Amino acid sequence: MKNVGIVGFRGMVGSVLMERMNAEKDFKFFEPKFFSTSQAGGKAPDIGRETEPVGNANDIESLKKLDIIVSCQGGDYTTQVFPALRQAGWKGYWIDAASTLRMEKDAIIVLDPVNRAVIDKALDAGVRDFIGGNCTTSLMLMAIAGLFQQGWVEWVSTMTYQAASGAGAKQMRELVAQMRAVGNAAASLLDNPASAILDIDRAVTTTLRDPSFPVTEFSVPLAASLIPWIDKPVEDGQSREEWKGHVETNKILDLHPAVPVDGNCVRIGAMRCHSAGLTIKLKRDIPLADVENAIGQSNDWVQVVPNTKEESIRKLSPAFVSGSLRVPIGRIRKMKMGPEYLSAFTVGDQLLWGAAEPLRRMVRIILER
């Protein structure tokens, strides 16, 4: 059996990866070795059988013995350890959640329900670096890859509604702490059916602006508000999250010439599901039924939601999708700008298809060759 090192299993993405690997009984197919930068010697996570104690994730000699390394540890770790490992002559497969290596020419961004052919070609060519994509980009492609596969897409504009989990575990906690502060501030007024709504509103707004409001992680309120900027600035007024949408979509699908993808990325008060409103310019007027067929048949997880109020409010929400692998897309309709303009709305769990699941499946793809 191949030796697979798992670095970063204690983190948020790593914990979701462990849950999924256990659920899919992946550990039957390889010998896992767990690594940590801070807990070497500790007990490995429960996988239903005895495993060695946790190894030191900075020990190149131990890492060199592995056939495959999966890292959910973060970009700084990749920057530090990956080049040292390759320089030490390691020829194994590196599978990573961090963005560090994504745009490197020798790396493939993995999302196999969408780009299995690109992955297989790279494996045949001897590529050894396989990197998970940006969560927003991966979720968008899980939803609309069918349109790209048909060659129908001229451009896509994405307006995102991104969950706190994309920023990290501390930010998720801060969102809930902010919700608690807001709830506490309004509690007595809420309990009084005769209280005036504007008094409740005033209590909430005063709380959001109070210097004691918990904003250590986000710098500003997210609960009862939103944050219209994710990640660092890049060129032309874009945020890095917006930049990734274009470069990663085109790299994942290996599109030539490139299809423009751009829009606004916004953080909202959801826990772990990202949503996106999409405007898609088709190359020609395609009947809506053909559009829905192409979308719905493109993979096993995308689900077309009929464009009715009842179905949309129930099935196109973080509350419904959280913790599941399904990627619903709905509100599909032609827009007033013309019959080539398509509107749609999609939701997906960013810790699953947006992070852990493509990595988990990449391990299996390598093992099954």
Ligand SMILES: NC(=O)C1=CN([C@@H]2O[C@H](COP(=O)(O)OP(=O)(O)OC[C@H]3O[C@@H](n4cnc5c(N)ncnc54)[C@H](OP(=O)(O)O)[C@@H]3O)[C@@H](O)[C@H]2O)C=CC1
């Ligand atoms: N969050 C997201 O939505 C996504 C993240 N990614 C990428 O995945 C990587 C990891 O992200 P994420 O999982 O959010 O990072 P976390 O901060 O949750 O975990 C990273 C590491 O922090 C260490 N750590 C320190 N204290 C704790 C603690 N109390 N509990 C658990 N772990 C702790 C662990 O390493 P150790 O055992 O060595 O101490 C852990 O592996 C990043 O590169 C990120 O960019 C990719 C897609 C989406």
Ligand SMILES: N[C@@H](CC(=O)OP(=O)(O)O)C(=O)O
């Ligand atoms: N940046 C994403 C999370 C993510 O996937 O990041 P990255 O592209 O670094 O893996 C968010 O904040 O929602």
